[in-house]
Amino acid sequence: MVIRKEINWDLETDVIVLGSGGAALTSAILAHDQGAEVIILEKADQVGGTTAFSGGIPWIPMNRYMKDLGMSDSKEAAKKLISHLTGGKEPDPAMVDVFIDNGWRMIDYLHENTPVRFSVPAGYGDYYADLPGGVKEGRSLDPLPFPLNELGEWSEKIRRNPIFPPLTLEEGGAVDPSDIDFTIVAERMEQNITTMGRALVGGLFKAALDRGIETYLETPGKELVMNDDGAVIGVRAEQNGQDYYIGARKGVIIATGGFEWNKELVRSFLKGQITHPQSPATNEGDGLIMAMEAGASLANMGEAWWSPAFVDPTVEYEDRVYNQIDSQARTMANSIIVNKHGKRFANEGSTYMDFPKSFYTYDQTTQSWPNEPPVWLIFDQQLKDRALIVTMAPGEPAPDWVAQANSIRELAEKIEVDPDGLEETVNNFNKHAEHGEDPEFHRGTLFFEQFTTKFAGPKACLGPVSKAPFYALPIYYGALGTNGGPRINEHGQVINLHGKPIPGLYAAGNAAMGVLGPAYPGAGGTIGPALTFGYLAGIHAGNTSSREITKPLKATL
Amino acid sequence: MPSGTYTKELDLSIERVWNFVKDMDNWAPLVPGYMEHEILSDTQSTWTFKGDIGIMKKTVKLQVDITEWKEPSLVTFDLTGLNENFSGNGYFKAEAITEKQTSMTGNLDITANGMMGPMINTILKSFVPKTAEELTEAIANKIIEIETVTREG
Numbered sequence: 001m002v003i004r005k006e007i008n009w010d011l012e013t014d015v016i017v018l019g020s021g022g023a024a025l026t027s028a029i030l031a032h033d034q035g036a037e038v039i040i041l042e043k044a045d046q047v048g049g050t051t052a053f054s055g056g057i058p059w060i061p062m063n064r065y066m067k068d069l070g071m072s073d074s075k076e077a078a079k080k081l082i083s084h085l086t087g088g089k090e091p092d093p094a095m096v097d098v099f100i101d102n103g104w105r106m107i108d109y110l111h112e113n114t115p116v117r118f119s120v121p122a123g124y125g126d127y128y129a130d131l132p133g134g135v136k137e138g139r140s141l142d143p144l145p146f147p148l149n150e151l152g153e154w155s156e157k158i159r160r161n162p163i164f165p166p167l168t169l170e171e172g173g174a175v176d177p178s179d180i181d182f183t184i185v186a187e188r189m190e191q192n193i194t195t196m197g198r199a200l201v202g203g204l205f206k207a208a209l210d211r212g213i214e215t216y217l218e219t220p221g222k223e224l225v226m227n228d229d230g231a232v233i234g235v236r237a238e239q240n241g242q243d244y245y246i247g248a249r250k251g252v253i254i255a256t257g258g259f260e261w262n263k264e265l266v267r268s269f270l271k272g273q274i275t276h277p278q279s280p281a282t283n284e285g286d287g288l289i290m291a292m293e294a295g296a297s298l299a300n301m302g303e304a305w306w307s308p309a310f311v312d313p314t315v316e317y318e319d320r321v322y323n324q325i326d327s328q329a330r331t332m333a334n335s336i337i338v339n340k341h342g343k344r345f346a347n348e349g350s351t352y353m354d355f356p357k358s359f360y361t362y363d364q365t366t367q368s369w370p371n372e373p374p375v376w377l378i379f380d381q382q383l384k385d386r387a388l389i390v391t392m393a394p395g396e397p398a399p400d401w402v403a404q405a406n407s408i409r410e411l412a413e414k415i416e417v418d419p420d421g422l423e424e425t426v427n428n429f430n431k432h433a434e435h436g437e438d439p440e441f442h443r444g445t446l447f448f449e450q451f452t453t454k455f456a457g458p459k460a461c462l463g464p465v466s467k468a469p470f471y472a473l474p475i476y477y478g479a480l481g482t483n484g485g486p487r488i489n490e491h492g493q494v495i496n497l498h499g500k501p502i503p504g505l506y507a508a509g510n511a512a513m514g515v516l517g518p519a520y521p522g523a524g525g526t527i528g529p530a531l532t533f534g535y536l537a538g539i540h541a542g543n544t545s546s547r548e549i550t551k552p553l554k555a556t557l
Numbered sequence: 558m559p560s561g562t563y564t565k566e567l568d569l570s571i572e573r574v575w576n577f578v579k580d581m582d583n584w585a586p587l588v589p590g591y592m593e594h595e596i597l598s599d600t601q602s603t604w605t606f607k608g609d610i611g612i613m614k615k616t617v618k619l620q621v622d623i624t625e626w627k628e629p630s631l632v633t634f635d636l637t638g639l640n641e642n643f644s645g646n647g648y649f650k651a652e653a654i655t656e657k658q659t660s661m662t663g664n665l666d667i668t669a670n671g672m673m674g675p676m677i678n679t680i681l682k683s684f685v686p687k688t689a690e691e692l693t694e695a696i697a698n699k700i701i702e703i704e705t706v707t708r709e710g
Contacts (some may be wrong), residue, residue: 019578160611160612161612162612162613165676180672182672182674182675182676183675185676185679186675186676186678186679189676189679189680190679313614313615313616314615314617314640315614315615316607316613316614316615317612317613317614317618319614322613392639392670393642393672393673394672395671396642396671399640400640402667421605506668
């Protein structure tokens with residue numbers, strides 16, 4: 001519930017930031033730099049949220065780093081690409097303009113005022129670079145390696161990133177792991193130098209520490225406090241099981257991540273379940289609940305940053321089996337993905353955002369959802385011999401959690417997939433794959449597929465599943481995070497059900513509505529808007545006139 | 558090679574220390590992250606435990622082959638990963654300081670191989686010494702606990 005009663009504050013400040021991911025830290029820095037006193041409340045025992053868990057790449061059109069390299073870009077081009085991908089389904093087209101107009105300004109600000117630095121990873125273009133407005137390099141920015149020891153006693157408090165080794169995107173941090181030079185990885189680990197999401201968080205958090213912004217870990221915001229005018233003036237947080245009331249003279253910025261770990265909210269808003277979220281388990285929609293209680297209008301609620309999930313059941317992260325983000329093997333030759341009927345249902349090499357959309361297909365003829373996970377990555381010894389698949393290295397025996405058999409039929413029986421269907425699918429696929437063709441789903445023709453093969457052409461994505469033994473791995477419903485939430489305006493202010501800003505309340509990142517709607521134009525399509533709207537929220541909150549937060553309230557609830 | 562050696566002194570005779578250590582079932586649950594073990598023969602056993610490597614936890618299965626058994630002072634063994642590409646060895650050594658004092662030493666030496674070896678070895682550099690220390694300490698504490706109960710009983 002929203003609290004509307006007189007509060008004896010345990011602490012007073014100007015701006016409270018809930019969360020400590022990229023959007024949160026950027027908003028805290030900007031609010032501070034407008035002259036506001038800022039504190040950060042983080043639910044987890046580590047700093048960094050979903051950003052630290054991620055690749056840390058912001059997708060930012062017209063950024064300074066691409067300009068420095070002489071790469072051209074324009075608002076028109078970026079908007080053309082985004083519009084194509086959203087198909088008009090973005091929650092507020094004006095916010096797309098706000099994003100494009102301010103993303104590069106945000107990057108400039110961080111470059112000039114914080115230790116955060118990026119580079120343009122060579123050859124890493126938009127996921128749809130071949131569409132009108134797409135670019136083949138420059139909008140996805142790679143955080144430079146960051147020495148965590150610069151954070152002093154906080155160096156061990158930056159959220160562990162179980163996904164990416166300490167390599168930059170360009171060095172191979174997110175491509176075929178078989179190509180990684182693990183000696184560089186070892187050196188970086190020895191020196192406590194990090195990359196990708198942790199590097200971005202490291203740089204941002206260093207900026208926060210340098211400014212004297214205080215961060216309270218294991219102190220989740222639970223309820224908003226509002227005054228008689230309907231302005232948010234504080235938060236009830238919890239610390240060590242006790243209520244902790246903090247007053248905010250200028251505003252509260254909700255940047256608590258998505259709600260993918262909250263089964264009830266997922267069931268309420270999404271079109272299906274997310275059984276294997278690929279994010280910190282603290283993302284339970286705390287900010288969404290608080291915003292709803294304050295009367296926020298919601299948008300983009302049916303969307304998420306979809307991603308197929310793989311699992312090595314022997315690996316745990318924070319005492320849960322870890323849901324691995326995708327696998328490059330999915331897009332490689334000598335493999336296919338089938339449903340329980342043994343049938344392919346999509347181009348296996350499509351983006352991690354696009355591929356899982358097929359999971360939710362309804363078949364009107366059979367009145368069923370034929371592609372509900374687990375679906376199965378079927379591959380042969382050729383792929384096994386050359387690729388790191390999930391955690392299974394080439395040349396090593398397949399672990400017992402990977403089904404294997406000497407025939408396709410036997411494999412199908414082991415994983416309880418229709419054997420006739422799978423045999424027929426593999427035979428048909430192989431017949432065409434031997435000629436480098438896929439008439440059914442046109443595998444190899446998408447720009448995204450070329451990342452794995454290093455642009456070796458469509459035929460490099462295709463190869464028959466023909467050499468025994470054959471293997472199968474289950475793929476589950478996953479998401480990097482949800483991206484629906486309170487509707488926001490050009491200042492990151494939360495909008496109420498009547499279209500008016502709720503004074504003193506802001507939202508950014510996965511806790512807010514996704515301004516790009518269903519689109520994920522390239523690496524960093526998540527973090528780019530998150531940082532940008534964190535930047536805007538911080539500027540506005542920091543510049544807001546202080547509210548009286550100690551006068552007695554009339555209303556009680 | 559990631560390795561670790563840890564020594565602990567106990568106010569007990571070497572025979573009493575050996576009496577506990579000689580039976581694997583006595584101290585198996587004290588292995589950090591222990592899940593299960595199976596004794597295949599006098600010299601061979603398989604183990605499953607959950608290793609905490611900082612970033613995450615990993616369930617590891619390994620085979621232990623005892624290579625030397627010198628009662629009451631030395632056991633040496635080889636380790637082979639069953640679900641991971643690593644190998645190594647170790648020893649347990651007991652030395653009588655006096656009739657009623659014993660020095661107990663645990664040693665582990667593990668190396669990961671394969672393409673990810675360099676990275677995993679970096680993690681093992683802190684994991685292996687920590688495990689050697691924790692296991693030796695746990696065994697020592699258990700022996701003291703049993704001996705105290707025995708005496709008091």
